[in-house]
Amino acid sequence: MPAQDTTRRLIPTILQQDIDSYNGLKAVTGYTTARAEATPEALQKAQADMVAKQQEETEKQALFKAAADAAKQAEWDFHNAVLAMKEAIKGQFGSDSDAAQAVGFKKKSERKRPSKKKASN
Numbered sequence: 001m002p003a004q005d006t007t008r009r010l011i012p013t014i015l016q017q018d019i020d021s022y023n024g025l026k027a028v029t030g031y032t033t034a035r036a037e038a039t040p041e042a043l044q045k046a047q048a049d050m051v052a053k054q055q056e057e058t059e060k061q062a063l064f065k066a067a068a069d070a071a072k073q074a075e076w077d078f079h080n081a082v083l084a085m086k087e088a089i090k091g092q093f094g095s096d097s098d099a100a101q102a103v104g105f106k107k108k109s110e111r112k113r114p115s116k117k118k119a120s121n
Helices: 012-025 040-093 098-102
Strands: none
Touching (some): 012 040, 040 098
């Protein structure tokens, strides 16, 4: 049997087969084993632990998504506030002012004037 890669998740079909096997074991009478990890009690504990960890993962994913949404909204709020500030600077000081240049605009007087194209013969 090749070594198992426990760094990846089990695919849902395999996990469902394992759950079905565990549930099927409940119908088997007289099952005993010398392997500690395969006793009904150990299986029950492992299944309960898995369900608890999956639930914890789901809860944390929901919290992560909520935090990501809040951060995204805060980014947009900041961006819109900066745009409003830039427009206010342009309105108060003009588009050719040092203040407009300080907030990221190019001075109107420093813009490259369009050049006339030479007519082709």
